[in-house]
Amino acid sequence: MSVEKNFFQEVLQTLENARPHLDxxxxxxxxxxxxxxxxxxSVPVEMDNGETVYYTGYRVHYDFARGPAKxxxxxxxxxxxxxxxxxxxxxxxxxxxxxxxxxxxxxxxxCDTRSMSREEIEKLTRRYTYEISQFIxxxxxxxxxxxxxxxxxxAWMMDTYSMIKGYNVPGVVTGKPVSIGGSLxxxxxxxxxxxxxxxxxxxxxxxxxxxLRVSTLGFGNVGYNTARMLSDKGAxxxxxxxxxxxxxxxxxxxxxxxxxHKAACSTVSGFHGAENLTINELIGSPVDLLVPASVxxxxxxxxxxxxxxxxxxxxxxxxxxxxxxxxxAGRGVFVIPGILANAGAVVVSYFEWVQDLQRFFWDEDExxxxxxxxxxxxxxxxxELSKEKxxxxxxxxxxxxxRRVAEAIITRGLYP
Numbered sequence: 381m382s383v384e385k386n387f388f389q390e391v392l393q394t395l396e397n398a399r400p401h402l403d404x405x406x407x408x409x410x411x412x413x414x415x416x417x418x419x420x421x422s423v424p425v426e427m428d429n430g431e432t433v434y435y436t437g438y439r440v441h442y443d444f445a446r447g448p449a450k451x452x453x454x455x456x457x458x459x460x461x462x463x464x465x466x467x468x469x470x471x472x473x474x475x476x477x478x479x480x481x482x483x484x485x486x487x488x489x490x491c492d493t494r495s496m497s498r499e500e501i502e503k504l505t506r507r508y509t510y511e512i513s514q515f516i517x518x519x520x521x522x523x524x525x526x527x528x529x530x531x532x533x534x535a536w537m538m539d540t541y542s543m544i545k546g547y548n549v550p551g552v553v554t555g556k557p558v559s560i561g562g563s564l565x566x567x568x569x570x571x572x573x574x575x576x577x578x579x580x581x582x583x584x585x586x587x588x589x590x591x592l593r594v595s596t597l598g599f600g601n602v603g604y605n606t607a608r609m610l611s612d613k614g615a616x617x618x619x620x621x622x623x624x625x626x627x628x629x630x631x632x633x634x635x636x637x638x639x640x641h642k643a644a645c646s647t648v649s650g651f652h653g654a655e656n657l658t659i660n661e662l663i664g665s666p667v668d669l670l671v672p673a674s675v676x677x678x679x680x681x682x683x684x685x686x687x688x689x690x691x692x693x694x695x696x697x698x699x700x701x702x703x704x705x706x707x708x709a710g711r712g713v714f715v716i717p718g719i720l721a722n723a724g725a726v727v728v729s730y731f732e733w734v735q736d737l738q739r740f741f742w743d744e745d746e747x748x749x750x751x752x753x754x755x756x757x758x759x760x761x762x763x764e765l766s767k768e769k770x771x772x773x774x775x776x777x778x779x780x781x782x783r784r785v786a787e788a789i790i791t792r793g794l795y796p
Contacts, residue, residue, distance in 0.1 A: 387466040387676055393702045395469075398778040401769050404786040411789065412782060415442045415465055421511035423489060425503045427496075435504065437489040439512045441521060442468035444483030445788035448519055450475055450726060451485035452526030452555075453533070455504075459488040463676075470697050471726070473781030474719040478758045480730040483785075485521050487512065493528050505533050509540040516541065518551030518737065524729050525555040527675075531567070535560060551736035554729035563732035564744035566725075569751065570695065571605030573724020576755040578610065578669065578693050581716055584763060587690070593667045595619030595628070595689075597659065598674030599638070599648055602695045602722065606671055608635045615669070619662045623674070625649035626662035663687060672699035673722075679704045687713060694718035709772055717774040719781060720762050727754050 392413055402409065423435040438461055441449045451471040464486045472484025489508055493501050515521055525534055534556035541552045550561030558564060565572070582589055592615040596603040599622045607617045617635060619628040624647040627633070633654060641651045649656055657665070663679060664686030672678050673695030679687065684704035692700060692708065693716045700708065700715060708715055728751055735741045742750075766776035 386462050387698070388462045388469070390677075390698060390702055391466045391469045394698075394774065394778055395782065397702075398775050398782060401771060401775065401779045402782055402786070404783065405790070408786045408789050412443075412785070415440050415468060416444065417441045418461065418465065419512060419515055420461065421508070423504060423508045423511060425500060425507060427500055435489050435491050435508075437487070437508045437511060438464045439487040439515050439521070440464050440468040440485060441515070442472045442484040442486075443785055443789075444485075444521075445785055445792060446476060446483055447481035448483065448517075449485035449521040450480075450482035450524070450729065451487065451521075452524045453486075453508075453529050453537075454488040454526035455491050455493045455501075455528040455533075456488065457490060457492045459490040464488050466676075467697055470719055472785060473778060474723050475726055476781035476784035477719050477762065477777050478723045478727055478754055479784065480727060480754075482522075482726070482730065485523075486526075487523055488526070501533070502536055505536040506540045509537045510544065513541055513544050516552060518549060518733065522551070522729070522733060523553045524725070531555055531557045531562060534562075551733055554732040555725075556732075561732075561736045563728055563735055563741070563747060565747040565751070566728045566732055567601070568605050569728035570602045570722050570725040571609060572748065573727060573751060573755045574602065574606050574671070574673075574693060574695050574721050575609045575613075576724075576752055577716055577721045577759055578606075578671075578691075579613075580756060580759045581691060581693070581714065585691070585714060587668070590614040591616055592669055593618050593630075594669045594671065595621075595662055595665060595667045596695070597621050597626075597662065597670070597672040597678055597699070598696065599642060600673070603671065603673035604635065604639060606673065606695060610669075611635055618667060619657070619665055620648050621657075621659050621662050621674075622648050626657040626659050627651050627654035628657050628662060628665050629654040630666070660686075669693065671695050675699065677701050679708075681707065684708055685711075687711070690714060692716065694721045696722065705772070705774060715772065715774060717777045720758055720773070720777045723758065724751060724755060727751050 467486035475482040556562040616632040670689035680701045681703040684707040
């Protein structure tokens with residue numbers, strides 16, 4: 381991955397780009413550039429071979445003027461404090477863009493769980509939860525799944541926190557199994573919200589969905605489910621990728637067959653009936669819609685000039701760098717920023733949190749209706765601001781999110 385500057389600097393540059401369109405006090409703007417607090421913890425784990433390995437974990441609260449902090453936990457070898465800080469800032473704006481009453485946070489551990497056993501991952505999770513337990517809670521900070529974490533990891537986190545408290549606390553995390561207070565519709569929420577935003581964008585641009593050529597970067601939960609939903613609605617999925625490579629077929633790919641191949645071979649590469657490509661080659665392949673749903677900085681100055689898509693919908697957080705944004709804007713590409721496009725997960729996480737606090741649960745149809753309403757409303761608000769200010773969608777979404785956070789900060793005032 382080629383990135384022009386570190387991730388948090390990228391986020392601050394996006395904030396700076398929005399600054400001319402923000403009518404907020406200078407002191408409040410400066411506060412937006414600094415996280416409220418950051419925690420670094422040592423996470424010792426006794427491995428299956430008896431050796432004790434010390435991992436480094438992080439949890440960052442960026443801002444909670446609008447409500448409890450909210451953000452995922454990722455397990456990845458590339459996790460750094462810089463990355464976690466950047467993601468916590470994006471979560472702050474994202475929650476405000478879709479107008480749910482949360483602030484922003486993020487957490488993670490620098491580790492490679494692909495080489496760890498289930499028992500080692502459980503120990504890692506439980507110790508990390510213990511180390512950050514004074515930092516989290518249903519009224520302070522609510523973790524959720526992210527890269528290489530899932531509902532089982534959330535179950536372990538919830539159980540560990542509940543054991544510390546001495547009573548059941550389902551609202552401490554979201555994205556957990558339904559059997560212990562998780563919400564229906566949560567597992568596909570990002571893809572559902574992203575699909576809604578894509579459909580709204582196509583309607584705005586007067587582009588037909590039928591036969592639309594689509595490629596996804598990433599074939600995990602978001603990439604696969606978004607591709608599947610768009611395919612079911614008439615789009616043609618021509619390319620997909622994962623961390624090991626990419627495939628392309630101009631005639632279209634069968635999502636079920638590709639998923640079965642990946643399950644058997646641990647990669648989409650080598651799928652029969654498709655051409656093997658590098659990820660950069662897939663980025664430059666002839667498509668109408670490109671959905672980067674993997675890691676940050678994947679579309680950057682080195683490959684943005686090769687993009688042929690008319691629309692980019694960010695399923696991941698900041699997969700398009702600031703420099704790439706400039707290149708794409710100059711070529712007329714309609715970029716839908718992640719703080720709008722992939723906000724479906726935090727919306728349904730909000731629903732899950734509310735249900736846990738009430739001990740009253742909704743059916744999946746009601747959750748999907750509520751999600752659809754919120755995503756459409758957020759898209760309209762960002763689009764209207766984009767037209768009013770004559771700015772791109774990323775800048776408009778940033779302006780909308782930051783304004784709402786600033787309003788909460790100003791209204792609450794400074795204590796003491």
